Amino acid sequence: MSETPIVSADQIAASAPLTGQPMVKAEQVWKSFGKLDVLKGVDLEVYPQQTYVLLGPSGGGKSTLLRCINHLEKIDAGRLWVGGDLMGYRQRGDVLHEMRSGDVARQRSLVGMVFQRFNLFPHMTAIENVMESPIHVQHVAHKQAEAEAEELLTRVGLREKLDVYPAQLSGGQQQRVAIARALAMKPKLMLFDEPTSALDPELVGEVLDVMKNLAREGMTMVVVTHEIGFAKEVADGVALIDGGVIVEEGPPNEVLVNPKEERTKVFLSKVLA
Amino acid sequence: MDADKVAAAGGDPAAAASRPEAIKAIPVRHWGRWISAIVIIYFVVALLYSFIKNPNVQWSVIWHYLFMRYTLIGVANTIEMTFAAMVVGAVGGTLLAVMRLSANKVLSTVSWVYIWFFRGTPVLVQILFWGYIGALYYRLYLGLPFTGLVFWSTLAADATRHIIVVAILALGLNEAAYAAELVRAGIISVDAGQTEAALSLGMSPALTMRRVVLPQAMRVIVPTFGNETISMLKTTSLVYVLGGAVELLGRMQQVYAMTFQIIPLLIVASIWYIFLTTILTIGQHYIEAYYGRGFGQDEAEAAEKRAARRDLRRAGMSHV
Numbered sequence: 001m002s003e004t005p006i007v008s009a010d011q012i013a014a015s016a017p018l019t020g021q022p023m024v025k026a027e028q029v030w031k032s033f034g035k036l037d038v039l040k041g042v043d044l045e046v047y048p049q050q051t052y053v054l055l056g057p058s059g060g061g062k063s064t065l066l067r068c069i070n071h072l073e074k075i076d077a078g079r080l081w082v083g084g085d086l087m088g089y090r091q092r093g094d095v096l097h098e099m100r101s102g103d104v105a106r107q108r109s110l111v112g113m114v115f116q117r118f119n120l121f122p123h124m125t126a127i128e129n130v131m132e133s134p135i136h137v138q139h140v141a142h143k144q145a146e147a148e149a150e151e152l153l154t155r156v157g158l159r160e161k162l163d164v165y166p167a168q169l170s171g172g173q174q175q176r177v178a179i180a181r182a183l184a185m186k187p188k189l190m191l192f193d194e195p196t197s198a199l200d201p202e203l204v205g206e207v208l209d210v211m212k213n214l215a216r217e218g219m220t221m222v223v224v225t226h227e228i229g230f231a232k233e234v235a236d237g238v239a240l241i242d243g244g245v246i247v248e249e250g251p252p253n254e255v256l257v258n259p260k261e262e263r264t265k266v267f268l269s270k271v272l273a
Numbered sequence: 274m275d276a277d278k279v280a281a282a283g284g285d286p287a288a289a290a291s292r293p294e295a296i297k298a299i300p301v302r303h304w305g306r307w308i309s310a311i312v313i314i315y316f317v318v319a320l321l322y323s324f325i326k327n328p329n330v331q332w333s334v335i336w337h338y339l340f341m342r343y344t345l346i347g348v349a350n351t352i353e354m355t356f357a358a359m360v361v362g363a364v365g366g367t368l369l370a371v372m373r374l375s376a377n378k379v380l381s382t383v384s385w386v387y388i389w390f391f392r393g394t395p396v397l398v399q400i401l402f403w404g405y406i407g408a409l410y411y412r413l414y415l416g417l418p419f420t421g422l423v424f425w426s427t428l429a430a431d432a433t434r435h436i437i438v439v440a441i442l443a444l445g446l447n448e449a450a451y452a453a454e455l456v457r458a459g460i461i462s463v464d465a466g467q468t469e470a471a472l473s474l475g476m477s478p479a480l481t482m483r484r485v486v487l488p489q490a491m492r493v494i495v496p497t498f499g500n501e502t503i504s505m506l507k508t509t510s511l512v513y514v515l516g517g518a519v520e521l522l523g524r525m526q527q528v529y530a531m532t533f534q535i536i537p538l539l540i541v542a543s544i545w546y547i548f549l550t551t552i553l554t555i556g557q558h559y560i561e562a563y564y565g566r567g568f569g570q571d572e573a574e575a576a577e578k579r580a581a582r583r584d585l586r587r588a589g590m591s592h593v
Binding site: 070072101102105106108109110111112113115117119120121122123124125132133136137138162163164165166167168178181182185 | 464466467469470471472473474475476477478480484485488489492564566567568572573576579580583
């Protein structure tokens with residue numbers, strides 16, 4: 001979509017090499033809503049600059065796992081770290097202390113999230129959506145935030161739509177604004193929750209292109225999607241989640257081409273049919 | 274340019290150019306509409322005639338009192354009461370709404386009881402209650418209860434002599450109960466995804482409420498709150514029961530109690546109420562347009578204007 005990288009070089013340089021500390025680490029994560037166990041002991045490691053794709057049937061727990069990573073949902077058991085920090089808790093000795101909302105917000109500001117339903121702020125123009133958090137959370141000067149927002153929107157191909165309200169944008173354009181909005185916080189990690197599921201088929205490509213560029217530029221990404229093609233093309237790791245557990249994981253050319261588990265085979269045959 | 278377009282349309286210029294002739298037909302005559310309109314106009318004219326030509330209306334008396342200083346002060350007091358009560362109502366209502374939605378059970382229960390009480394009794398009763406508060410508490414204190422610490426105190430009878438203050442208190446505290454339900458409905462109407470998106474961007478819950486949820490809730494709240502303001506303007510007339518001839522109706526009533534020109538003075542009051550209501554309605558239109566931004570019909574045009582301003586700014590900066 002553009003030749004200039006979306007992620008700045010120092011952002012990439014700041015992240016550790018692939019062999020270092022994982023960007024996301026989940027250890028026996030459990031999550032239940034009432035009596036319904038949605039996650040039943042999930043282990044996951046995503047390393048810096050990796051693109052990790054979560055596949056699986058709906059209701060299997062993949063979106064919940066994503067929402068646990070940035071603490072939009074509290075986990076019931078296990079541990080979850082982002083960039084080496086426990087999400088939502090502070091550990092002193094053996095005792096866990098819940099974090100105050102301000103500290104949770106600080107942690108979340110390092111993790112960008114893109115939603116299935118875009119969730120742009122409808123009362124702000126495209127550029128105001130992108131500037132909002134840098135100005136009010138990171139206290140970036142208005143002029144600088146505006147310049148950076150303009151740059152980001154240009155890179156996702158929306159140079160002509162800066163002053164347009166979300167309601168006047170197509171789904172694909174809205175989702176690209178949402179990606180720019182998340183990137184404006186200069187996150188270390190990006191989470192995508194079925195970013196193309198609510199789009200008309202002909203608009204899926206433009207959003208996937210932006211995501212592919214991001215992946216190639218070295219952004220660490222965890223992506224929940226049904227786009228097997230995207231997974232094959234850019235994923236470093238793929239996991240199939242069903243029934244609240246990771247059924248199978250590995251590099252895409254193993255999991256997607258020669259799956260070992262019966263459940264993976266069944267799922268893939270349905271998705272690819 | 275046009276030729277290009279036609280050529281692009283598929284190489285058949287005739288197909289693109291020939292639009293069929295529009296249908297010409299004799300429209301249906303709606304006799305029923307004509308007859309009903311004539312009947313209604315006939316009665317409306319008769320009613321207006323009977324009113325305007327009625328000697329009891331006493332147009333000269335109306336004219337005499339309409340712009341009298343005594344009346345104008347009443348109008349000013351009515352306006353002051355309306356806005357002050359609405360400010361008390363809006364601030365109190367927002368507070369009560371946030372309390373009502375709070376996870377803290379004590380806060381949400383207190384809010385619930387307040388709303389239950391103030392919506393459960395007539396506003397006229399509340400006005401009288403505040404007016405005669407001196408019969409319940411001889412002295413009013415501002416301080417910390419049970420500690421003996423008092424910053425300020427006054428005789429209740431002295432306080433209730435200020436009818437405007439009593440009215441603002443009574444009307445404002447009553448309005449807060451209604452405004453609370455309004456604000457709560459507005460907050461609930463904002464999609465949960467908005468809060469999630471804001472939180473995921475690192476906003477604190479308070480910032481999320483202020484920058485993302487409340488501005489969107491306003492789009493739901495403002496039209497109804499405008500109606501509440503118009504309603505409040507007229508509710509202030511109930512304050513006349515406390516005497517003192519402060520607001521518009523109270524003052525008119527004071528006059529006709531002496532002159533017995535009841536109808537003309539009620540018409541003077543009505544003219545002012547209608548005038549003020551009209552002004553408020555116009556103001557409401559502009560406030561709604563502001564909070565409805567991003568949802569309007571003429572958005573494409575507005576976006577072009579904003580883009581043009583941006584280009585101007587950019588050009589201006591490059592000169593510097």
